[in-house]
Amino acid sequence: MSLPLVVLLPFLGAIAAPLFAQGGRTAIAIASSVPALIALAALFPHWSVLSAGGTVLESYEWLPALGLSFSFRLDGLALLFALLILVIGLLVILYAHYYLEAKENVAKFYALLLCFKGSMLGIVLSGNLLLMLIFWELTSLTSFLLISFWTHKQDARRGARLALTVTGGGGLALLAGILLIGNIVGSFELEDVLAAGDQIKAHALYPVALTLVLLGAFTKSAQFPFHFWLPHAMQAPTPVSAYLHSATMVKAGIFLMARLYPALAGTEQWFYMVSFTGLVTLLFGAYVAMFKHDLKGLLAYSTVSHLGLITLLLGMGTQLATVAAVFHVINHAIFKASLFMAAGIIEHETGTRDMRRINGLWRYMPHTATLAMVAAASMGGVPLLNGFLSKEMFFAESLQLNLPGLWSWVPPIVATLAGIFAIAYSARFIHDVFFNGKPVDLPIFPPHEPPRYMKIPVEILVFACIMVGIFPTFSVGPLLYSAASATLGFDAPDYQLAVIHGLNLPLLMSFLALFGGLLMYSQRQRFFDFHARFPEIDEKAVFETVISKFVNLAHRFTKQVENGSLQRYAMLLVLSVIAVVVLPIADNGFHIGENGLSTIDWPTAIAAGVLMISALATVLWHRERFYALVLLSVVGLIVSLAFARFSAPDLAMTQLSVEVVTIVLLMLALYYMPSWTPVESSKAQRIRDALIALAAGTGMTLITLAMLTQPFSSISEFFLENSKSGGGGTNVVNVILVDFRGFDTLGEITVLAIAALGIYSMLKNTALTPPPGDGLGHAWTRDHYPLMLRQIARPMLPLALMVSAYIFLRGHNLPGGGFIAGLITSVALILQYIASGMIWTQERIPFRYHNIIGLGLLFATITGTGSLAFGYPFLTSTFGYITWPVVGKFEVASAMVFDLGVYLAVIGATLLALVSIGRLSPHSAIKSNQESV
Amino acid sequence: MNPFAEYAISALLLFGGAFTLVGAIGLARLPDFYTRLHGPTKATTVGVGAIMLSSVIYFSASGESIDISEILITVFLLMTAPVSANMLAKAAMHIGVKTVDNTEGHPWEQ
Amino acid sequence: MLDRLNFPQPGLSLTLFVIWQILSEGVSGGSIVLGLILAWLIPQLTHGFWPERPAVVKIWRMPIYVMRVLKDIVVASCSVAWLILSLRTPRPAFINYPLKLEHPLAISILASTISLTPGTVSADISDDNKTLLIHALDAASDQEVIDAIHNRYEKPLMEMFQ
Amino acid sequence: MELLFALVIGTLTASGIYLLLRARTFPVIMGLTLLSYGVNLFLFATGRLATGQQPVIGTAATYADPLPQALVLTAIVIGFAMTAFLVVLSLRSLADNQDDHVNGEGREMSASSKQEREVASK
Amino acid sequence: MTHWLIAPILIPLLGGILQVLMGYAPISLRRTLALTTTVLMLASAIVLLVFASDGSYRIYAFGNWQPPFGIVLVLDRLAGLMLAITAILALLCHIYATGGADKGNRQFHALFLFQLMGLNIAFLTGDLFNLFVAFEVLLIASYGLLMHGGGTVRTIPGLHYVALNLVGSALFLIGVGMIYSVTGTLNMADLAVKVPQVSGSDLNLVKAGGMMLLVVFGLKAAVLPLCFWLPKAYASATAPVAALFAVMTKVGIYAIMRIYPLIFGDGAGELANLGMDWLFPIALITLSMGVIGALGADNLKTLVAWQVIISVGTLLAPIALGSVAGLSAALFYLVSTTWTVAGLFLVSELVASQRGTAADRIVTAPKMRHRTFLSVLFLIGAVSAAGIPPLSGFFGKLLILQSVEPGVEMAWLWGVLLTGSFLMLITYSRAGSIVFWWTVDGDQEAPEPINSRISIATVILTCLTVLIVVLAYPISDYTRATAEQLHDNRGYINILQTPMHVPPNSLGEEIH
Amino acid sequence: MITIALYLTIAMVTLAALLNVYRLIKGPDEPDRVLAIDTLNVNAIALIILLGITLGTRMYLESALLIAVMGFVSTVAMAKYLKRGSVIE
């Protein structure tokens, strides 16, 4: 339980810390330190196991489907990193306590810092690669939030986004790499993966996996060419820089390479990719660092360089190089953290980080200066300090590389060169800041020593530099050995951690570097002049530019394709259908089915001809809208005739009734619309559209023809057999509608109801100005409600109700039913509206259409639920025959009540829809008493 | 079937068909809208009426129960045709549809 | 409540009842009961839509009038048919017919009659219900048409509706 | 007969789709209506063509497939509801945008209609 | 047989009817009743989820007609899952809506409930034509909901949405017709039996029908090139509506998952895996288009709307691969993405409400009230949506990445998915930093404070992603089992053998 | 005999319909077109009755009744549109 606890504690702390906000900054800082202290205490007992070369494993199942588990694994390497994270974390908390100003959101800061700490611990303690990846990306996220802690600063926001983009993106590559490894090994458990090194390296996908994993590592550890985010991450508050960007997060990539060393290293690919990247980064970082005027910029590039160094060491592949790499991780963390803190103090006290303005601070803050100078010396690799030791090991290893021919000279030369640069920029850090005349134009003047306790973290770290530098074996020996062994996967070879190994080539190189560096610093102006010839690249700005270019490009592209044109969308839809439906059929060839064609009778043919002519005429004259509408109604009429012709009386009636309501609806709308459609598409477009339409039409024709001539049998036999006996009706279509498939009908009337309600609410606050006259320029007539029409409309209503009742009642046994009856009633009422106007009619209708709709739906539903009482499913119908005196025998069917619901819903919905449009007319608002008679 | 019924049915059918056709011919060839209005309102209605009647006789004669629903349709058509004509005439007068030259009198302003 | 259990429009109720018998398959106990129910129910629902019923209608004269009109329709249809089929150019005319009838229903019936009988179509009724615009397909003289209509149709209607 | 029926459906589909691709709401609605006629006829035809075989028990010797008829009935009603909604929506669009184009910001306007607008604005 | 299966349909139906009949009741009463309805529906959905998790099929035969003749509802794991996802989403959206978004239209609650009814029918029905009806119910309700709220911006996108869906409905009918014209049946289980037997010249028709339906479902799901109606429509909808719409595209995906493995699965002979070879590349292109759209979006809602399209592509790619692992991964991701995207819509609306004229546009504006609150919610949503650890979106993507076997498809899927995630990372960080961090001087005109219902609903919906992570094990177990159930269609086919129900106290003659 | 008469009648009615379509297309004015479709409705009624006689069934009569009702309302609405613009006001 202790390992997950170590990881979990900071997160719990992150939740808890803000609760202490009311207790003041100190309370938060203390609260934030608790998790680390507990964690240290929790890790301590494991040391006995680790020092004996063992590994602590704790595993809990989480998502076996993914191969993801809560596995934690503690070995020397993990412990080393965990200690760095925890200890430096504690120092940073203390430091930040003085660094942050009172007005700042300290709670947020500590919470984020703790989240980061937890994530970082998660990376190093994960025993499962996927789990590690989760923490990996979490560090990117928390780092993003920490860098942009001062959200009001543009540079901070940009730097944060740049960092997130690079490291988060690298994380995605790492994810792919890990997945590949998991795929090869069959497990994501670190134990399994580390044991399967040979299997991985032999796999065909090894190069891909390696590349992806290294992409993750390189981006995180700021290796060239992904280094550029790190300097911009320095926009973060200094505690963050010290912690994340020197000691911990940037080491995550190094950690990953070390962690997977047994699984991935030892091949040529590894060697070339890792060592070459490291080499370039080492040199490049060191070179650039020298020219940075920004204190933290210098430190950042120095960090880049040192990370390159470690990478190079890991890439070399020799055992001692690996030991050196691990050692340098420790040393770099120590001196760089202290340097950042010192830089932070300087910035804090002077108000700037520009080395051109900061001069001669020795006079104002000698204590800080001393600390910084020791740390800087360590960074430069001055003997007796920790930096020197690992660098010596590095120089030694650079000489051991077995490269062909002259190539073997390259590593030692580059190493020495980098050493020269390192001395030079360290010297610059010392001389330029603390000496070099007087300060120039400092925002805060004169600078003072910082608060006493702010220096404590620095003092501790500098003390560590010296301790390790002088007593390496005593101070870090066991830990280093344990960590190096864990990295290698077996016990590390013998090596000596001594201050001086004797007079040898590496020592010579060190001295070369020392003097070369000092020389270079003394001649710095020449180098500055040389460097100034190259334009300075602000990667942030480049990044912003690139991103906004991309955004603009994406925006333009999106606007191009998503151009808000229904014409295009509809065309794409139709083309899609043609592509996936019509074309394949055309490919397969078209067949007339086995049944062949039946003979044509001429009246039908003529009717069909009229239909086709009308349809085409509708297209041809679609610009004259009313005319097109008339033609459309002819099409509708013939469609209903076709239904009658081919044995579907119910359909014929439905089509007829719906047709007239639709036409009235369209005319209601047309009143407000232009009566004429202008030509808007070019001839080419029209031809294109016509071709598309023709293709679709041809497709439908062929499909229909193939279908109609093919024999088939359907489930309908069942309906025909059971309609009378099971459904109590002889009109099978109606029995299907109210019984066999009554649920469809319930849905259908619901659709109708919703449409009407939607129409009603959509038009509620709509104002439309009707045109003053028709399209030909005639003003509308005065005569709203013609006499003859009114007179005929009167008897029509009762007659239509009668017919409705008739159609309704017989529907179960003969063509008809609730739907058609409902439409007849609706149309009769519509006639009243047409003949006598909105107000007159509305006055005579004592109910709201909403309620009719609601009642209709309710009837249908309640009838359906009736059967539940008898234990039967919803919509089970029942019927029976009752014999009454006089009346005789008649049928009572529950389906009729359902149909009544349909009837009511249809009336309510149809009229609500039409009346809602009619209400738009200004006349309906005027209380007109035209109806005097 | 009763031969008398057959004769009656056939005659009514042909009569109805002929009148329907005549109405349509009128619609097609009369010179202006107002004259064309006469064809459908009368000839066609009469034609359909005759066909309906033949249907009534046909089904009555072929042994089904006497059923005169068709009459209802005819009555309905007779009731509505004048109103349709009236509405259309009013629409035509509103639009100012041209009359044939030799028309006496004038349509009203709408 | 009880006072609503009447027949607000007895004529309509009767008509509806008869129509129901026509529609239903044969007169039976069931159709009579249902017909009665509908003949009562429907006017209850719709009487508001028919506010201006004539006070007195001599309804028994109606069948005679209808028979006359039907005969005229058939006879005169033939003449129109002939006119259509012959190649003679018709002499159309718009005729202003002075109405004596006052009741709107009566006017409507007259106008319908005019439209149904061949050769004439009621094109419009003036706003004051005093004049009927008739379009005649082939009119010899206006007055002839006016007289014919008045004598043959308007007089009987006046008798019915006064 | 089948060929005739197929041609009718094809014509309706083609006409419908051509109108669907127009730039104004009204033709689009008409196109959709035509298309739905075609579709309803097609769905109806899936039960194959039958003459005088209305599926009313006792009125014919054999019966047409009643199921597609029921489906088409449902489809007609639903189609009506949808069309009604679309019609009203196009009215609403007319009210909101002062014209009846179906295209949003990226309206494709040809020279002729621009001219027309200019003329109209004078 | 249990009547529970109709509960998720009848509850919103009756609740909706009640809303229609109570049009003039005070709004507080209507809200209470409407919310009660949704809560009851959620309860019923959970009951069904529990039922379904035993892995059996439950059927409900309307009218007590033996399938394939009558319409049946079929409850299996997939249906249970979809019901639960929708019900939870719906309740939260509904609570949000009662915070004030439901004003201005008395029909809002009715439309909302009918929409739920339509969705639930779609998830439960075992009948192809009834699926059409369900689609229409949910579509027509969605049209109404889309137009809810003031302003003129939504009419044109609404018009496009309606018109295209009308074409879609027509295509659906044609597709159903083609399939019926050969198989003579509409019941999905029966189709699963009959389609593999199709041969000869009938193959063409069924194939055409199947592809036609795929186009229709693709339109509903918004795959490229049929997705362009979506961004503007969703972006212009009122927040709770847009959030509810997060599940609408999933209906299309649901239909694909339901129908293709069942009817055109591995055992469908010549029609096996119909259309899936099209679907895979289309899914990836859709995903790419979504990413481009999101990258180029100039306001948050549009960005989120494109995220919907990204989700669609992400979901369909593994579905197209057709493996159990793929389906399972897709289902897991579906749970996550539906809620996450919905939450983002709500957050975007809140942001818009706090920024005056800048609304949710990705531009600088004076600092908003509740910035921390909103930015945290946005962060959670964005992290989950972009598929970055540790939130649920990541696990979904991880499952999807793992579901594909090494090969060309893997390269494509991984490449597109990971690049997409990368670009979305950029997109969200850019949008978030501009909207939340990059403030100019000045004060917002004091916007209305966010009322507690709204914030509770938003917080819960946004944080569901955390819940998914916590429950990842049971959820992934469930989706795995669901995928297995989908992949093996024998169980579904067996519903045809279900004996019809005869109640113990049968009333004999009175009921047939 | 009835058969022959029936066929002749169907032929005449169909021809009549064609003439109506001619008028429909030709116009020249909108009222002409509405008149043509009104007449077409009546022809359709006739055709349905004739279909019923041909098939010997009364199943289609109500369709004819509906054409009469619906056709009338449709004609009236169109006419009103032509002169008033607003069909329901």
Ligand code: NA
């Ligand atoms: Na300086």
Ligand code: NA
């Ligand atoms: Na009778």
